[in-house]
Amino acid sequence: MQDSVAPAFRLFLLRHARSGWALPGQRDFDRTLDDTGFAEAELIAQSAADHGIRPDLILCSTAVRCRQTAEPLYRTLGEDIDLQYIDALYTGSMNVYAELLDANSSLASLMLIGHNPMIEELFRRLLGDAAADRILADGYPPAALAVIDFSAPPSAGARWLARLSTLLLPVPGEPGRS
Numbered sequence: 330m331q332d333s334v335a336p337a338f339r340l341f342l343l344r345h346a347r348s349g350w351a352l353p354g355q356r357d358f359d360r361t362l363d364d365t366g367f368a369e370a371e372l373i374a375q376s377a378a379d380h381g382i383r384p385d386l387i388l389c390s391t392a393v394r395c396r397q398t399a400e401p402l403y404r405t406l407g408e409d410i411d412l413q414y415i416d417a418l419y420t421g422s423m424n425v426y427a428e429l430l431d432a433n434s435s436l437a438s439l440m441l442i443g444h445n446p447m448i449e450e451l452f453r454r455l456l457g458d459a460a461a462d463r464i465l466a467d468g469y470p471p472a473a474l475a476v477i478d479f480s481a482p483p484s485a486g487a488r489w490l491a492r493l494s495t496l497l498l499p500v501p502g503e504p505g506r507s
Contacts, residue, residue, distance in 0.1 A: 336478035340430060340455075340491070341377075341384050341440035343402075344448045346370040346472040346499070348394040358419060362397045369472035369499035374401035376497045377474060384440040386411045388429055390418035395442050398472065402442075418443045423450035434482040445469055452477075455491040464493060472499040 346366035351357055362370060383406055389399045391414045403412050417425045418441065426447050433439045441448070449469035453461040455477055465473075476495040483489050 336480065336494070338434055338436075338479040338482045339384075339438040339494070340475075340477040340479070340483075341382060341438065342448055342452055342475040342477065343373070343398065343440060343442045344445055344469050344471055344473055345390070345392070345395045345398040345442065346373070348471075358392050360392070360394050362394050366394070366471065367397070370398045370401045372499040373398075373472045373474055373497060374405040376499070377402060378405045380476075380495065380497065382406065382474075382476070384410065384438045385436040386413070386433060386438075387440040387442065388413055388415050388418060388433070389442040390414070390444060391416050392419045392444070395419070395444070399442050402440075418447075421447070423447045423454070426451045427454065430483055434484060455489055456493055460493070464496065470498065473497070 346362050346369035348360045348366050349363040351360050387399065387402070387410055389395050389412060395418070396414065399412060403410065415429065417429070426441060426443060429441065430439065445468070452465070452469060452475060456464070474497040475493060477491050478494045480490045
């Protein structure tokens with residue numbers, strides 16, 4: 330995954346792995362990964378390690394399914410990585426995701442672990458609708474990890490110049506289902 334020129338900033342966008350439906354009386358926040366989701370989380374963690382991914386900071390939604398997706402990454406990539414749980418990644422809009430990106434642009438890299446539609450909306454904002462449609466025609470699948478490189482650190486009010494470096498899917502050759 331090494332480019333000849335290091336990006337000014339690298340963003341890792343990870344949608345939580347596949348989860349089951351809420352049980353009767355269960356809050357959406359408490360939904361857990363299903364068996365497929367647990368397998369996807371392990372696969373994407375191993376793929377991330379195989380690609381040398383090691384963010385400076387991981388910001389993860391506090392929702393159970395996101396924390397369960399983050400756990401194998403944390404274990405596989407190294408428990409010395411700064412991992413923070415942020416309520417706003419569960420409750421907030423895509424603008425909250427963009428604000429967290431901007432607030433952490435002094436780092437070399439950041440990983441956001443969150444939910445759709447916010448992950449896909451940020452992906453589209455960064456790469457443009459035409460590129461997003463070409464790359465992910467069926468939407469942003471569960472446990473997909475996009476590596477997005479910026480030619481300049483992202484900042485509020487500035488036009489973000491970003492390109493997709495890598496897209497990792499939990500099962501090689503299968504785009505996943507929404």
